[in-house]
Amino acid sequence: MKNYSNIAIVVSFFGLWMDSYFSTKLQVLSGFLFIFTFGILHGANDLLLIKTINPKKQSNSSLKILGSYLLVVLMGILLFYTIPALALLLFIIVSAYHFGEQQWQNLQNDFAKWILALFQLAYGFFILSLLFTFHPDEVQSIILNITRISILSSYFSMLLTISGIAFIGLSIYFYWKLEKIRKKLLNELFYLALFTIIFKSSSLIWGFAIYFVLWHSIPSIIDQIKFLNGNYSFKHFIAYCRAAGIYWLISILGMALLYFTFKEQQLFHALFFSFLAAITFPHALVITKMFRGEKGSIKK
Numbered sequence: 001m002k003n004y005s006n007i008a009i010v011v012s013f014f015g016l017w018m019d020s021y022f023s024t025k026l027q028v029l030s031g032f033l034f035i036f037t038f039g040i041l042h043g044a045n046d047l048l049l050i051k052t053i054n055p056k057k058q059s060n061s062s063l064k065i066l067g068s069y070l071l072v073v074l075m076g077i078l079l080f081y082t083i084p085a086l087a088l089l090l091f092i093i094v095s096a097y098h099f100g101e102q103q104w105q106n107l108q109n110d111f112a113k114w115i116l117a118l119f120q121l122a123y124g125f126f127i128l129s130l131l132f133t134f135h136p137d138e139v140q141s142i143i144l145n146i147t148r149i150s151i152l153s154s155y156f157s158m159l160l161t162i163s164g165i166a167f168i169g170l171s172i173y174f175y176w177k178l179e180k181i182r183k184k185l186l187n188e189l190f191y192l193a194l195f196t197i198i199f200k201s202s203s204l205i206w207g208f209a210i211y212f213v214l215w216h217s218i219p220s221i222i223d224q225i226k227f228l229n230g231n232y233s234f235k236h237f238i239a240y241c242r243a244a245g246i247y248w249l250i251s252i253l254g255m256a257l258l259y260f261t262f263k264e265q266q267l268f269h270a271l272f273f274s275f276l277a278a279i280t281f282p283h284a285l286v287i288t289k290m291f292r293g294e295k296g297s298i299k300k
C-alpha cells in the first residue's frame with residue numbers, strides 16, 4: 001500500500017500539472033471520464049463481494065442478491081425523486097463515512113467501534129467540506145439543481161471547521177494512545193496537505209476525480225482483490241475487471257443515456273451525482289460488511 005501511495009502522489013501532481021493545460025470544458029469532460037472508468041469500476045463487483053462475504057448462506061442465489069441490490073438502488077432513486085434534500089443529506093453522510101472507512105480501516109480492533117466510526121465520519125466530512133469550501137458557487141448550484149434549496153456557502157466552512165476540530169482532536173487522542181498508528185497519522189496529514197493543494201488549484205470535478213479515483217477507488221479495488229483472492233496480482237486485477245465488466249457497462253450506458261437526454265450541463269451534474277448516490281448506498285453497505293467479513297484477510 002505504501003508503494004501505491006507513492007505512485008498516487010506522483011500521479012496526483014501530474015494530474016494537477018495536466019489540468020493547467022486543459023480548458024474548463026476539457027477538465028470537466030476528462031474528470032467525468034476518469035470517474036466513469038475507475039470510479040464506477042470500484043463499485044461494479046459488489047454482487048461478487050456479497051457472495052464471498054457469506055458463502056454458506058442459503059439465500060445467496062445470484063438472482064436474490066441482484067434483486068435486493070437493485071431494490072436498494074431503486075429506493076435511493078425514489079428518495080431523490082420524492083425528498084431530494086433528505087436523499088442528498090443521507091448521500092453526503094454515507095459518503096463521508098465510506099471515505100473515512102476506506103482510509104482508516106485497519107484500526108478496527110484498537111478502539112471502541114463508536115469512536116472509530118466518529119473518526120472515520122469526521123475524516124470524510126473534512127475531505128468533502130475542504131473540496132466544497134474551495135468551490136462554493138459550483139457546489140451551491142449543483143445542490144440547488146438537485147434539491148431546489150439554496151445553501152449558504154458559509155455552511156461549507158462551518159462544516160470544515162467542525163469536522164476539522166473533531167478529526168484533529170481524535171487524531172491527537174489516537175496518536176497518544178497507540179504507537180503503531182503514529183506514522184500513519186503523520187502520512188495522512190501529509191496527504192491532507194496534498195489534497196488541499198489539489199482542491200484549491202483545480203476545478204471542482206477534476207479535484208473530486210483525482211481524490212475519488214486515485215485515493216479512494218483504486219485503493220478500494222486493491223483491497224477488494226485481496227479480500228476475494230487473499231493477495232493482489234495483475235492476473236487477479238484482470239479477473240476483477242472481467243467479473244465487473246457487465247455491471248460497469250450497464251452503469252456507463254445508463255450515464256450515457258442521461259447525458260444525451262439532458263445535455264444541459266448543470267442538470268447533467270445534478271443527475272450524475274444523484275445516480276452516483278443511488279449506487280453508493282448499497283456499495284457502502286457491502287464494503288462495511290467486507291471490512292468485517294470472514295474471507296481472505298486484507299493484508300496491508
Ligand SMILES: CC1=C(/C=C/C(C)=C/C=C/C(C)=C/C=O)C(C)(C)CCC1
Pocket residue numbers: 043091092094095096098099128138139142143204208273276280283
Ligand atoms: C463532489 C460533489 C458532491 C458530492 C459528491 C459525493 C459525496 C460523492 C461520493 C461518492 C461515493 C462515495 C461513491 C462511491 O464510492 C455534491 C454534494 C453532489 C455537490 C457537487 C460536488
